[in-house]
Amino acid sequence: MSGHVVSLGCRLNIAESEAISGFLAEGPPTVVVNSCAVTAEAVRQSRRAVRRLRRENPEARLVVTGCAATIEQDAFAAMAEVDAVVPNSEKLKPETWTDNSVRSNSTTSTRHTRAFVPVQNGCDHACTFCIIPQGRGSSVSLRKSEVIQAIERHGGVNEVVLTGVDVTSWGADLPGAPSLGDLVAAILHAFPALPRLRLSSLDGVEIDPLLFDLITQEPRVMPHVHLSLQSGNDMVLKRMKRRHSRHDAIDLVQRMKAKRPEIALGADLIAGFPTETPEMHADNVSIVRECAVVHGHVFPYSLRPGTPAARMPQVDPGLVRERAALVRAEVAEQRGKWLQSLLGTPAQVLAERDGTGHAGHFATYRVPEGTPVGSLVTVTPTKIVEGILE
Structure with a gap:
């Protein structure tokens, strides 16, 4: 693992985290927390993530970016676990994450099926x-x-x-x-x-x-x-x-x-x-x-x-x-x-990595075993198990 990014908060953070992962691909071991500040609780969760990841990765460089790190930059910089703070304005610049080489700002997903x-x-x-x-x-x-x-x-x-x-x-x-x-x-x-x-x-x-x-x-x-x-x-x-x-x-x-x-x-x-x-x-x-x-x-x-x-x-x-x-x-x-109303109705489902997938309306379905991740498969559910259509 050269770089590991933990994303909190919105889908925009997820997309930006994928780009950061690409920048870290060939560098030294680095852990990045892409923080959220939408609520005070989100900031607390960001701090907890920093502390946990430092315990789990004692030798890695730990960097905090995202909204919480931008709004409360001094507070995050003062945390003993943190090696550097990167504000939002700098986090999608390749040179922020690399010393000598500049890579393209690719947002190609490596963790997600969409x-x-x-x-x-x-x-x-x-x-x-x-x-x-x-x-x-x-x-x-x-x-x-x-x-x-x-x-x-x-x-x-x-x-x-x-x-x-x-x-x-x-x-x-x-x-x-x-x-x-x-x-x-x-x-x-x-x-x-x-x-x-x-x-x-x-x-x-x-x-x-x-x-x-x-x-x-x-x-x-x-x-x-x-x-x-x-x-x-x-x-x-x-x-x-x-x-x-x-x-x-x-x-x-x-x-x-x-x-x-x-x-x-x-x-x-x-x-x-x-x-x-x-x-x-x-x-x-x-x-x-x-x-x-x-x-x-x-x-x-x-x-x-x-x-x-x-x-x-x-x-x-x-x-x-x-x-x-x-x-x-x-x-x-x-x-x-709503889930009950979907029973017996075929739906096209995008297969994910855990054996489930989402239909167009975003209900969660169980997909047949062996379905390739990222492929579309038709599922006709007959029951609901713990909120999943099967």
Whole structure:
């Protein structure tokens, strides 16, 4: 092992970690923690990862990068386990990781059956709970040609996932301000043999008409839409400085499913946001039911120093955990009904390394023994075992 990268947090970090792994391929033994700062708990997990990896790799050089290392650079540099800290602005420069040779910025995946392709970085918004813009900076988009070249480097994978900090803002900083729909259409045109294109988390208010049409009408765009909802209550959304209302979210989901009923909805939701009342929490639970959220990322609110939300009246931490558990329970109920509805229906599944795989709507299936990793296979499930369709 010349280089080992541990990635925490978002899909963009996963894609960037793959690039860093390529830079480390021929260098001295190095362990890299690609940290996350989306919540205070994420920062704590990053610190724990640093300590654990130092114990497991006492002779290796240990480097910390990512959002937590960028926002709290001095604190990570002061850790006895850390040899160096690399801010986000430097982590995708080959010369950061190599002394004498510069390798191409390849993001070819060596650990995943699908290709994670970053198309955008940074964020121009100011959600009151989020510190990520401080770690990532303003939104910067890759040009269409750069995205297409990045996909070409993956060499014929069966699924490409477009990632970023605020993916739906792609193009706003480019000449002519193209939309994400323009980019998706260009990818589908450039790679007519690509069977599956998946999108990471989307901001519903930024879904342009072309993107809406592609999501709801193009079979090669996966019927798996993950929305950055954050809350189901209008007052909480206002205090978060989100740009959509509860009605906006529900209307978008209804319009999508009217055109493509098989769409499976995912959502990010925060439980126990400052000032949240029992009635506001009830709206958080009910939007899961109204939108049939089956892929839920439910976060108990975690106070993040340096954000406006940290200065708001806080909800008791125990109550925050209780509310998060109730939102997760509603997601689990919706997911259970959805999985039952998939029994007996054939699905095309992308085989992974552990004997399972994901269908287009991102349900997990057991694949036949011996199925090549990264290949597509049709599975007709007859039962559900521990959340896996078999």
